[in-house]
Amino acid sequence: MSIRHGLLALLERGPRHGYQLRAEFDAATGATWPLNVGQVYSTLDRLERDGLVAQDGDPDPDGRIAYRLTDTGHAEVRGWFASPVSPKGAPRDELAIKLALAVTTPGVDVLSVVQTQRTGTMTALQELTRLKTRAAGDDLAWSLVLDSLVFRAEAEIRWLDHCEARVARAAAARPQNAVVPVSTTGPAVRR
Amino acid sequence: MSIRHGLLALLERGPRHGYQLRAEFDAATGATWPLNVGQVYSTLDRLERDGLVAQDGDPDPDGRIAYRLTDTGHAEVRGWFASPVSPKGAPRDELAIKLALAVTTPGVDVLSVVQTQRTGTMTALQELTRLKTRAAGDDLAWSLVLDSLVFRAEAEIRWLDHCEARVARAAAARPQNAVVPVSTTGPAVRR
DNA sequence: GACGTGGGCATACCGAGTATGCATACTCCG
DNA sequence: CGGAGTATGCATACTCGGTATGCCCACGTC
Structure with missing residues (x-):
């Protein structure tokens, strides 16, 4: 749209x-x-x-x-x-989906996924700040778009930290859930 | 993807x-x-x-x-x-585009666009916190997704404040571009 | 001055992927 | 029978990237 x-x-x-x-x-x-x-x-x-x-x-x-x-x-x-941009029309967030699937899929090391993503986002953030210093004053619209990307990347990093803490806490709470093969546990397989 | x-x-x-x-x-x-x-x-x-x-x-x-x-x-x-989610594959951000076009299109009251969006985002944020208190502990994945939306909405509000300040500053720098009411001022209808 | 070559402008089409909805069929249940 | 839930497939529309086509103009060369 x-x-x-x-x-x-x-x-x-x-x-x-x-x-x-x-x-x-x-x-x-x-x-x-x-x-x-x-x-x-x-x-x-x-x-x-x-x-x-x-x-x-x-x-x-x-x-x-x-x-x-x-x-x-x-x-x-x-x-x-x-009219404001509707929050319903927001596109699928690939990162959020990835983390949500990572925590529910057995045999996936969620912590390393989080850390890999964080370094990736940090790199992108550095690239953004470099761009921002270069083309700062002249173009207001372009500058605002850059700021939007920066704010979003910062929020992403904060969220990743938050995820790391919550996952670590959950793992400590019930350490017996190491690796469970899910094969038979599908919901309501009709016959 | x-x-x-x-x-x-x-x-x-x-x-x-x-x-x-x-x-x-x-x-x-x-x-x-x-x-x-x-x-x-x-x-x-x-x-x-x-x-x-x-x-x-x-x-x-x-x-x-x-x-x-x-x-x-x-x-x-x-x-x-x-592998981390590539920042290049990020989908078009409708809100950023909207603001970028608003500041470059004559006859648009950018400040009111920003304020409308902020109240909209705040409403969405309240809805999110309500959801979060309801289904907090039981489902980790779903809870993390909700947190992602919250962090993003907060970043959006911060960015909107930032935009407001920068636009106001730019308007003060060259005040001849005051505020043209949006209704009749269709720019340059050529014939 | 004729030529042709390359670059920028402008439009159009194609194929793959994404997204939504509708039609169908079958089962269970009241 | 009719409605709800499960399960699959087709039709349609839009997105996206690449690419072909034509056109004009500037440039250099003979």
């Missing part, structure tokens, strides 16, 4: 054609999440089909097609900015 | 068929990211095609097909747990 709304927001600045939209999207987010070229066109087709954008007059001698917002499209953009 | 690896990790416990896999996945994550039933089967087909799982013997009188890990599949699971 974010591409759809992203393109609409960019069109709020005025009519654009596909290639321009891709370039401005990349510029706004500092190429953190580069937008695939082909995707822009299919998304534009869908937006036109749904009546949120329309071709801006002439197909252009060079074959370029500029799009502009319709009234419905304008309303959609305003509504997007006026 | 997370579904693929998730199913593999579940099969590490022993042979299962599709419906069971879905049920156990939902149980592990506390139905936070419910797994679509149809998706399990198509993913299993792809895994079988790629040689990571194999049908476990008989097609079963009731038509059920149980799958088990192959040696390649085992290796894949071990590799997944042994």
Whole structure:
């Protein structure tokens, strides 16, 4: 859903054609999440089909097609900015799933999984701070996106510490659960 | 990619068929990211095609097909747990994109967007803490997933405060860009 | 001045993966 | 019989990355 709304927001600045939209999207987010070229066109087709954008007059001698917002499209953009991002639509968090499966799967060393991830996240965090010092002042949008990644990485590290403590505590509480083969314990195998 | 690896990790416990896999996945994550039933089967087909799982013997009188890990599949699971989640594969962050576009689009009141989002996130956070007190001790995996969501929401709020400060500072630096009411100010409708 | 070569712009298509929903079938149970 | 739960498969739509195609322009060369 974010591409759809992203393109609409960019069109709020005025009519654009596909290639321009891709370039401005990349510029706004500092190429953190580069937008695939082909995707822009299919998304534009869908937006036109749904009546949120329309071709801006002439197909252009060079074959370029500029799009502009319709009234419905304008309303959609305003509504997007006026409403918070729903927490329900959050995508699957791969790391959380991985840890959740690690603690419930026998024979997996959860502590080492946590430690591996922490060093990985720390490395990413250092890379981020390096980027931030380089391109600090000039581009506000790009800088905010970087900050978002930093805040998220820091939260991830805190969460990993938290997991380590809780897992260690649970392991100490009942050390007999060393390695249990689960083979037969499926829930409610009907016959 | 997370579904693929998730199913593999579940099969590490022993042979299962599709419906069971879905049920156990939902149980592990506390139905936070419910797994679509149809998706399990198509993913299993792809895994079988790629040689990571194999049908476990008989097609079963009731038509059920149980799958088990192959040696390649085992290796894949071990590799997944042994390597950190890559920061490059992070999905597009809708909120970050929204803010980045808000600050670069004329006629959008960034401060009100930030405040709307903050109240929304706070509400979600309260809901999470309520859930956490209810189902705290019994299920470690589900509890860790909840904590992950809490840590993330807190980081989001911190980031929103940070954004507010930076935007306010930037606005103070060049106050001619005051605040244009969003309703009528469609920028540059060319004709 | 003619040529062709390479690079940037712009659009379009393809294949694989992801996601959701619907149709089906079968069993158990009231 | 009809509804709920188990189990599988198909249809559809969107995402994503790569790639082909054409076009113009700048450059250098003969």
